Amino acid sequence: MPRTSTKADAPVRRVASGYRLEDQAGFLLRRAYQRASSNLVDRIGSYDLTAPQYATLARLYERGALSQNLLGRLVAMEPANIRDVVLRLKKRRLVATRRDATDKRLILIDLTTAGVALVEQLIPIEIECTATTLAPLKADERRLLYGLLGRLAEG
């Protein structure tokens, strides 16, 4: 019998009921995202880019110049976070910023020519990477997963 008596913070034993962490959606989603993110970093890591940084560049490539705040919403990042990402990308001359002429609150972000060139290199790699992530699933299962995830994210 282990001595779990006197000390106030002594370890305790118990029996787990029907609850399992693996049955919780958040835990499953976290692990799946870890896997996907790790797949991406494996491939674009040599470019010294993270997944959120890539998403930011890709969004700018799709949409052209955007205000920092809107850019953040479009990549699902809070204002304080997109700011830091933009700063890092700006330091590397992948994006450029300028003030909006009519709305003095806005900072417009856009890709530089170097940023465009990099994104165009990366897009095919990201598409391959998505294929790797989804490799365990068949085509119809992938479509199913996308639909389900989309509905989860929308709420």
Place this chain on the structure above:
Amino acid sequence: MPRTSTKADAPVRRVASGYRLEDQAGFLLRRAYQRASSNLVDRIGSYDLTAPQYATLARLYERGALSQNLLGRLVAMEPANIRDVVLRLKKRRLVATRRDATDKRLILIDLTTAGVALVEQLIPIEIECTATTLAPLKADERRLLYGLLGRLAEG
């Protein structure tokens, strides 16, 4: 015509091809996880617990005392990260640590009585929270999603 001429880092325009960030698995998974995590924090935030902290406590509740390293693997955290989580939980007296008698490398982590009491309060809340996250889906869709996510995480 905007003046994108002289400056080296001047913004550039371009046309997006068939590529869409929304079609990339990593981005979808990140947003779905954000949603799930936010649902959880909305409910257990008043306990000053994060999702990873809860997962750590729940795992200890299921399994009893574990080495720090194994605990980390069971909640999908690197050694450096689980260390910090354990430190925070220990500071709040929710877990206790002790040295393994036979293997001097190991630090055994276990719930305190306070930790057990907290987990038992939190488990029903987490189950509700998972229900909230999965609310957009029907029962058969939830099972489907779990199966697909599980296969993604396994690789």
Place this chain on the structure above:
DNA sequence: TCGTTATCGTTATGATCATAACGATATGCC
């Protein structure tokens, strides 16, 4: 017009995350 409200970006704080390098201890094999 003036005052209220909303939006944008910043700052600060604290908690994940991943990675690499390192010492200490175990384990394996010879």
Place this chain on the structure above:
DNA sequence: GGCATATCGTTATGATCATAACGATAACGA
């Protein structure tokens, strides 16, 4: 026994993340 290898925990660095509070600017309504 002794040495190579593996595992465990730590440290350090840097990049997300979320939240709250704040000043500046816009937008809106009385």
